[in-house]
Amino acid sequence: MILSCQNISKSFGTDEILKNVSFHIEENEKAAVVGINGAGKSTLLKIIMKQENPDEGEVTLAKDKTIGYLAQYQDVSGHHTIYEEVLDSKRDIIEMEERLRDMETQMNTLSGEALEQLLDTYHKLSHEFEQVNGYAYRSEVTGILKGLGFTEEEFDKKMSELSGGQKTRVSLGKLLVTKPDILLLDEPTNHLDIESIRWLETFLMNYKGAVLIVSHDRYFLDRVVSKVVEIFQHKGYVYQGNYSDYAKKKAAIRAAMIKQYYNQQREIRHQEEVIAKLKSFNREKSIKRAESREKLLDKIERIEKPTEDNTDIRIVLEPNVVSGNDVLKVEGLAKAFPPLQLFSGINFEVKRGERVALIGNNGTGKTTILKIINELISPDAGTVTLGSNVHIGYYDQEHQQLHMEKTIFDEIADDYPNLNNTKVRNVLAAFLFTDDDVYKRIEDLSGGERGRVALAKLMLSDVNFLILDEPTNHLDITSKEILEEALKSYTGTVFFVSHDRYFINQTATRILELTGETVVNYIGNYDYYLEKHDQMVALYVKKPEDEAQTEASVKETAQKVDWQTQKAEQARIRKIENALKRAEEKIAELEEKIASIDAECAKPEVAVNSAKLGELTKQQSEYQEELEKQYEVWEELSMELDA
Incomplete structure (x- = not known):
């Protein structure tokens, strides 16, 4: 323990x-702490x-x-670059390396017993340096930063220039580099795109230490944890298994508790009826029997009725106007913010009743596409056409149409006068506003709280085409489930951006991936996307010789990936494996040469020959430099093969 x-x-x-x-x-x-917002996680x-x-x-x-902790909010600043800030977490290894270099310099000036003592110290420190992976620590830092979504061009950015989300990613990188015995992570997937979350999953699953995670990302928890600690109504309950196991067990326990509660209530009512009947006889013997039963009834330990926050809340979405079958048509869409070209030649359609998820890495232009559809920004090329009777409801965390002077309750009630107080409170409870919270003024709310109010308003509107940008941000798991059920029963059309894979899996009927400046179409949910992604990417990503990939060919490709694709993928994997093998052979060869020089330096006749020692040390340094390069090659190939 x-x-x-x-x-x-x-x-x-x-x-x-x-x-x-x-x-x-x-x-x-690997364990998780779950519970509603405000539960105390x-x-x-x-x-x-x-x-x-x-x-x-x-x-x-x-x-x-040792223990390491990532809080939800970071305030990291200073003159360091991103790379320097994370590299500084390896300060003990850096200092060890500097001592080794100093010793190598001193070897040229010493002889005899002094040189022998220095060599002995040098070999011990070299062994310790190797044990802590000293020869690859820079590669390790680079790999972690890339895994967390930073490009090499961003490595030189100053900490003072970063956004809050970028600072959190840097702090996470520093923590992963230090490798404490137990990691405490509070919402580590916030500010990460899907690719980075998948990288973090793999990292944590293979992590040698223990991990305790607070997260609302159910897909992430399913992949990483084997124990769940639930904070429910102030108390802690421990479940073995991942999130899905916990959800099933909790549902079964709750069902058993409800059954137990109603059985006891039925028995209590029966006893009360018997007691009343006995008393009605108004005879001494029957009254004594009634009193005896009352005493037994008083001793029963009453089971409290099981309660579940928001369990009975359902949001029913039903547009008043039915749109035409063709809801949205995008043709030849292009947008650049020079020198960055986000996308070009994008074509896709959305039909009535579809729930389409737009996914992709941070910075690829997902939100930009939503803004172009909503005419908030103009495209450089291409057209966006809405179908007949299409009425858009847009949720954008940057453009929330709220009245700052109103309370939360009035913001909903004034826009929807037909709703009674109970209905308004139920809707607000679904989005985490309960009791006196509903009387807070909009201007006093945080950005996340305002986002939840805007989402609640949108869910009640009469629109028939919902466009949602990261709708699950700032929602706890219970609220996400309520939103999922609402969208699944919605008879209108939904187009949304999200990095919540569980939410996508539950709600999406189709996925568009924004990658390589174009979109790739997957006719299915997130599990289907994962299954087909590796096969599709080679066929999908735009090449110079094949500039235009049409929506028709996308659909055809998505539905039919033939054996030639699989054969090509297998050939690519074999190529990586062969390169990996060559890198391993080169590493072994260099390590053998370095060890041979170590053995040569240890000979008494060489130890007193400073010229020979200098020559050997120089040669060893060259081998060491080449070895570090080979480590980097091996690491990149390994990550590519894992992917």
Whole structure:
């Protein structure tokens, strides 16, 4: 056991947050903490990190174990570049390397016993340097930064120039580079695109230490964790398995608890009826029997009715006007922000009743496409045509049409006077506004809270074509599930951008991937996309000799990937494997040469020959430099093969 939390309780004033929460984490175990927003998940992590003190309970970290923590919000600044900031996390290895270089310089000036002592120290430090992967630490930093979505061109950006999301990614990179025995991650997938999230999944699954994650990303949790700690109504409940296992077990437990509750209620009513009947006889013997039954009834430990936040809330979306079958047609669309060309020659259509997800890496132009469709910006080329009777409802976190002076309740009630108070409260509860929260003024809300109000308004509107930009940001899992059910039963059309793969999987009937300045069409949900992506990408991405890929050919390709594609993919994999093998052979050869020089330097007759030592050291340094390059080649090929 590496971490133990025993009976953790915490209140802020009269608000009880955590009550007797207990769980433990084993070495190398990957676990999640889940619960609605405000349940106390982040507070629990802060208590573990001793940034908050519990009112009761104890946190125990195993002896000599290190712990690393990524908070949701980072305020990293300074004169360092991105690369320097992450590289600085390897300060102990950098200092070790500097000491080795200093020793190599000193070897040219020493002889005899002094040189022998220095060589002995040098060999010990070299071995230690090798044990901590010293020869590849720069490659490791580069690989982690690329994995988190930074391009090499961005490595030289100053920390002071970065957005909040970029700073969080840098902080995550620093943490992953340091490799503590247990990682505490609070919403680590925020600010990551899908490709970076997939990279992080692989990293954490192979991580040698333990990991404790707070996240609303269900797909991510399914892939990474094997234990779930749920914070529900202040208490902690531990479930073995990933998120899907937890959801099934919780549903089964809840069903059993409800059955148990109603069985007891039925028994209580029966006993009360018997007692009333006995008393109605008004005889001493029957009254005594009634009193005896009352005493037994009083001793029963009453089961509380199981409750679930938002469990009965459903949002029903039903447009008043039915659109034509052709909802949206995009032809030859192009947009650039020089010198960056986002996309060109894009063609696609959206039909009535479809739920189409637009996915792609950060910076590829997904939000730009939504803004062009909504006439917020103009394309450089191409046309966007809406079908007959199409009425757009657009959710854009940057352009929320809210009245700053109104309360949340009035913002909804004034726009929808036909809704009664209960209906308004139910809708707001689905988007995490309960009790007195509904009377907060819009101007006093955070950006995320305003986004939720805007989404709630949009869900109630009479539009028949919903265009949504990252609708699940700032929603907890329960609210996401409510939104998913609403969209699945929606008879209108939906076009949305999201990096929430579970949400995409639940709602999308088709996926458009924005990649290589064009769009690739997948007729299915996210699981289908994953299955076909590697096969499709070679056929899809625009090549100079094949500038125009039409929507018709896209559909045909998506539905029919033949054996030739599979054969080509297998050949590509074999090519990578052969290159990987050659790199491994070269590494082994260089390591053997370096070891041979080490052995030569250890000979007494060489130890006193400074000229010979200098020559050998120079040669070893050249081999070492070549070895580091080969490590980088090997690492890149390995990552390509894994992908």
